[in-house]
Amino acid sequence: MTEEKSLNFLEEIIEADLAAGKYPDGIHTRFPPEPNGYLHIGHASSICLNFGLAKKYQGKCNLRFDDTNPSTEEVEYVESIQRDIEWLGFKWDARYFTSDYFETLYQYAVQLIKAGLAFVDDSTAEEIAATKGGINEPGRNSTFRERSVAENLQLFEEMRAGKYADGEKVLRAKIDMAHPNLLLRDPVIYRIKHAHHHRTGDAWCLYPMYDFAHGQSDSLEQITHSICTLEFIHHRPLYDWFIQQLGIFPSHQYEFARRNLSYTVMSKRKLLQLVNEQHVAGWDDPRMPTISGMRRRGYPPQAIVQFCETIGIGKRENLIDIGLLEFCVREQLNKTAQRAMMVLDPVKLIITNYPEGKTELLEADNNPEDPTAGTRQIPFSRQLWIEREDYMDSPPKKFFRLGPGLMVRLKSAYIIRCEDVVKDASGAIVEIHCSYIPESRSGSDTSDIHVKGTIHWVDAATAGTATVRLYDRLFQVENPAVEEGDFKAYLNPQSLQTVTAFIEPFLATAQIGTTFQALRKGYFSVDKESTAGHLLLNKTVGLKDTWAKK
């Protein structure tokens, strides 16, 4: 018996269906984004679920763009969505657009009209809302509800032909105005919209509503398991009703709880607002919870997939600790990232007993977690840059760095002892003077001195510079969505800080998109706007820091 991973509730349903022989041709899922925004980490969860389930059970998964609302949908979004799915490592079996089915859907509507199950309503949107009733009162039938089939057919045809203005008429399903589920109170299924569609152009001025398009599209593609988020649970009776009345392939809808991440927002409306009002630099700003933002920040796709698998799926409200995502990112990067030294907040360190003008090359591991990564050589000389926070005038106990008389090892180099500091008029430290121990050279240390701390450094003579964007959480509160007032009031003003850092020489040629670990400081990724003469880095995530916590 091998150890078996427990099943989530969807896997259980699928295995039961398969065991019952319901789907001899295998299961078929789909990922159905609306091309009206960029994909975010919540979508990644759905992508992993739909594509993952298809793969696990040797089924198929389609990509279908749910493009029934031309006023918000754009080609730019279609392209970004495809790019993101591919980057995550998934391949769709077929790609469709709901707009591919516009003619079929129109014929389905005609079929409903003929069966006396749909009617053209001349009421305004306000009138329809007013007669809808509420959660505690039934709605009232529209005065147009009893039009003849012939009249409905003719009016619907005229609607398609463009005879009416936006909002003048709608097609509604005829179900039950007293139904406790508000969605079944004669829902609107077609509305007039004289708008240019990104794919069908001006061929239509009539567009189906989600409820009249989604289930039928699933059915046309023979989707067996149509997985969506919890808020669609009330739509399921409608989904089933259309399929049943139309007598088409019975796809079934299943719902799971959307994933929420702490310290960010996940609604496309809010993300769009952040972009439009320039609180961030764009959909792919590294602070955004979008797939493209995470890619630009340096998150490896495997980390996102691992995260989605780790959090699993369920049906309850949730707020997942962003720390878990960061753990997954570190876990992936730790195994693969090139190591390098970079000083973010520099202070000059002078090794007083090291000869002026001398430079030697020292050997350093490219990745201690991966012996095959080899080593590289880094220059070392009398003047170095070290991190300002690695020195303290009066250090507390257990501060394993520099202070008056204290010793540390310079990573891959020598052990040094702090002898003196030079301060300016305001008392700020301008230079730290140390002596080094020649026989403590890394790899051939015969000094027999053991120090607690090791710090990173960069040779001042050969250092390059880089502009580094340090990112922090986008919001100051755990769950901006539930706070009072405008969610933007909770944005973290410190979410982006830019510094100029010193880097060891080889980093200057780092390619766009590569992510490396700056020793002791975290992971950094070369931004797409980086140029040969000007290195631009994004902080991907810091290292776990058990010292800073104290």
Next chain:
RNA sequence: AGUUCCAUUGUGUAAUGGCAGCACAACUGAUUUUGGUUCAGUUAGUCUUGGUUCGAAUCCAGGUGGAACUACCA
């Protein structure tokens, strides 16, 4: 208030009538030329009240708490 859904350590998720487990987080300790990694360990949970049962996180009933629904958005 009507309908629907949900409730397991701080967070997320398992246990499908039979030992409440896993991951993250937190905390100890060991190792470490990254206060990283790795390793060993600790803390901490079944919303509540009844019922069924030899036995309930699981089944039933009531309560409590939370969420969703009243767009010509998806």
